[in-house]
Amino acid sequence: MSVTPLLEARGIDKRFGPVQVLKDVDFAVTPGEVTALVGDNGAGKSTLVKCISGIYPIDAGEFQFDGQPVTIHGPRDAAGLGIEVVYQDLALCDNLDIVQNMFLGREKRSGLVLDEPTMEQMAAETLAGLSVRTVKSLRQHVASLSGGQRQTVAIAKAVLWNSKLVILDEPTAALGVAQTAQVLELVRRLADKGLAVVLISHNMNDVFAVSDRIAALYLGQMVAQVKTTDVTHAQVVELITAGRSGDLGLPTEKIDSGVEYADTLTTPGAEQ
Amino acid sequence: MTTTAHHIEPVAVAPKPTVGSHVRDYLGRVRGGDLGALPAVLGLIVLCVFFAIMRPVFFSAGNFANLFTQGAAITIIAMGLIFVLLLGEIDLSAGFASGVCAAVLAQLMAEQGSPWYVAMLAAIATGVVIGLVLGFLVAKVGIPSFVVTLAGFLAFQGTVLLLIKGGTNVSIRDDVILAIANKNIVPWLGWILTVIGVAGYAVVVLLSRRRRVARGLVTEPFAVAIGRIAALAVILGIAVFVLNQERSRNVVVVSLKGVPIVVPIIAALLIIWTFVLRRTAYGRHVYAVGGNREAARRAGINVDRIRISVFVICSGMAAIGGIVAASRANSVDANTGGSNVLLYAVGAAVIGGTSLFGGKGRVLDALLGGAVIAVIDNGMGLMGLSSGQKFVFTGVVLLLAAGVDALSRRRAAATGTR
Structure with a gap:
């Protein structure tokens, strides 16, 4: 990466009661780029966004914004930093x-x-x-x-x-073809204006149409952050559904041991 | 990209509105289910014509003045209720809250010999405390407002009884308090207030219009702005003229003319709360919480504080309504703020066009709806109908108003305007 990331999340943990939704997530977004955040239902995309925007407090980990460590305690803190979220249900x-x-x-x-x-x-x-x-x-x-x-x-x-950072949660999910094109065009324009854009989407066509970088979440873990031009549709789908694809993603044995709820229950590092 | 084909019109080049387009817009909104004040105004006209035909005395100056004093307390309580209704909540205890505050006022003056202003402040403070408690229970504890205020309805009824020591009737002898609902301002002062009111409105309308024109924003046509001001001037002028007529049956004994003192009080409350609701960030946030609570929360609005505050405003206004009611009755008894007061107040808000579903309403609605309620109550009284008939008829009108609200809402949903 040549440009320094605008926002960098390191080792983010988040649990709701016994369920660990985010586990040691690293995530970086760069200005002037659209970073697509992909993952299956329940992979933790929306939770990660809500942690970044201050709606949920994080249990562990840290955020760096413009190279400075920051704490985000609420939506106003996030807004103060220049982080804006466009939610799925529009708000x-x-x-x-x-x-x-x-x-x-x-x-x-x-x-x-x-x-x-x-x-x-x-x-x-x-x-x-x-x-x-x-x-x-x-x-x-x-x-x-x-x-x-x-x-x-x-x-x-x-x-x-x-x-400085606009996060879009499934902006095209409920739209028709023409409207989707309009919104994607708008998303691209935001990045071209120099903003950092995070696009959450299920739609691979949308992701490949506008994103520069793809970050894939699998069961609460960040399995890969890659350049869009370096991967294929099939690889991304594999990352989403299996957590790995060839050299990318989680190591094999880690998946086989079942990095799921039973295991994460005992994960240390959630004392905060 | 071929998306330009879907673009309609650039914002900056939106067509300049004319009087014609303004009228068309309004008709379009009405057809789309946004009825606004229309049902209340139409209802008011129909009722007035009906009662005037049945009982010509309905249109006398004396009866016109009666309408104001009869409807004052309910209108004031309804103004406060509108804030609660805007959030989609309800305050069923507002009626008896006004009774409690009136009892505090009466007892302080009767037993402690407090001066009127101390008693009045204590009454309003009581209302504010009641509102804080109700709001806390709704917003922080999370009990539905319907249940909280239903409990309040019962408890405050009991509180009134306790305050006035059972069934006694505490009379009010203070001249200032009695004047509120029973005295009139001298005719020339009525005219001066009217001129100030119309001029003030004209300044606000024209200044805000000029500021918009200066920035090149879309503005309503000049003729519409002038029309608004003229309409207000005509309505106020006629009302003050009629109220300034001699109303006394025996002029030698007592002269009775001028605008009742409650009228400028109501006007002031209307202006203050309309300003709060339309021109301040707080008012905007009330609408936002009523429209989409989650969106308001995500916008960084302190939703709990807004929810508590509307109950404070509602109970505080109920206190003022209670003072007016006590003034009009010359006393406070177990029934002050009881029987139909609450339902009339809710009815006034809904008839005026405030939605029971939240997010839609104006303080002016309380005035329009209060007028309808007062006309019904007054007209049926003149026709000599029994209480039973009056209750049934008012119940039907309330149901009708709520029905119009529900249906226009459905129509709006169908046409996508709400």
Whole structure:
């Protein structure tokens, strides 16, 4: 790796009661690149994202951001660092309009009063900067938007804050073909603007279409972080389903011994 | 990429709205299930016409003034309830909470001889504490608001009885408190307040419009802005003119004219809470929590604090409603804030257009719905209907309003506007 990673996670452990969801996970993302985070259901993708964004506290491990060690105690800490997450379920309020949603929780004010003109202008500029032309009015309720438009608003919300790292959780899962293309185009544009982008996806076509790097999780372990151009579809699928593929992934004996819940129950290093 | 084919219109070049497009937008919203104030306003007109035909005295200046004093307490309680309803919660205890606060007020003045302002502050403080307790139980302990406030409904009913020592009737003799619901402001002051109100509204509308134009944002047409201001001026003007007429049956004995003192109180509360809800970050967060609690949480909003705060506002407003009710009745008894007060207040909010499902509502709804309730109550009284008939009819109207809410919501879901 020539560029220093923007965010580097080292040895992340996370357990929910007796279930260890993340085990000693290392993960690095580089600015200007789309890093695809892949893995089967329950592999720990969403949990890892929620740890990075401060929604879940981690049990062990450390984060480095821009080369500095950081602790993330909540969504506000993550936002303060410039980490924004676009969740699978979008996290938009249907009863608010586009501008209100984009500034939710971080409203611009002049004194006590909300500064609506400034917010509307910033929202318009952000959408224009992303070449988004699919919304008719910034003052329409989010409920009246299509799936692709909602996703666009959610992504625009994430980049509004000069964020450095944008994490997208299955942004195309509920979209049609044309809308998927639109959103992927937008994802690529984010990385081209110099942001670090993490794309969680189940769809191998999406992953190979936009990502520069692929990180594969298997049962809570990071089994490989490789360049997209160095692997094939089949290899990635193998990594997702079996945890290894040829030279990549976990060593054979480790899988055979069954690195699963029974084993992880006794894993030390979760005292925190 | 061929995706440009799906792009519709650039944000910056959105068509400039005209009066025509504004009207079309509104009709489109109504058809799409976003009825807003329409049912309440239509209902109000129909009811007024009906009662005016049945009992011509309904349209007298005296009766018009009665409507305000009759509906005041319920409207004020409903304003507070709207905050709770916006979160999709309910406060069934608001009625008796107002009773408890009124009892605190009456007892402090009757037994301790406290001055009116001390008693009033104590009553409002009581409301705030009640709200804190209810909100804590709902937000932190996690008991559904329906159950918490149903328990409050019972417990506060008992508290009123305890405070006034059983069935006694604590009368209120303080002139200031009595004036709230029984006295009027002098006619010229009514006009001055009207002018200030309309001018203030005009300044707010035109200034915010100018700021938007200066930044090149889409603005409503100038004619619509002027129309709003003119409409407010006409409505306020007519109301003040009618209220300034002599209402006394025997002018020699006592002159009775001017705007009832509760009216500017309600107007002030309406302006304050509308400002809080529409123009502050707090108000925005209330809507957000009501629309999608998880989204609000992820946006870094302290959801628990918002949930507790709405109960505080609701019970605090109930306290003010209780003071007005005590003033109007000249006393506090076991029934203050009881019987139909709560249902009327919830009914006022829902009839006005506030959704029981959360996320949708305005403080103005309380005023519109409160007017409908007051007109029904007043009109049926004039027609000499029995309490039984009144209850049944009001129940039907409440059900009708909730039905309109549910159906418009379904329609909105079908057309994708909500």
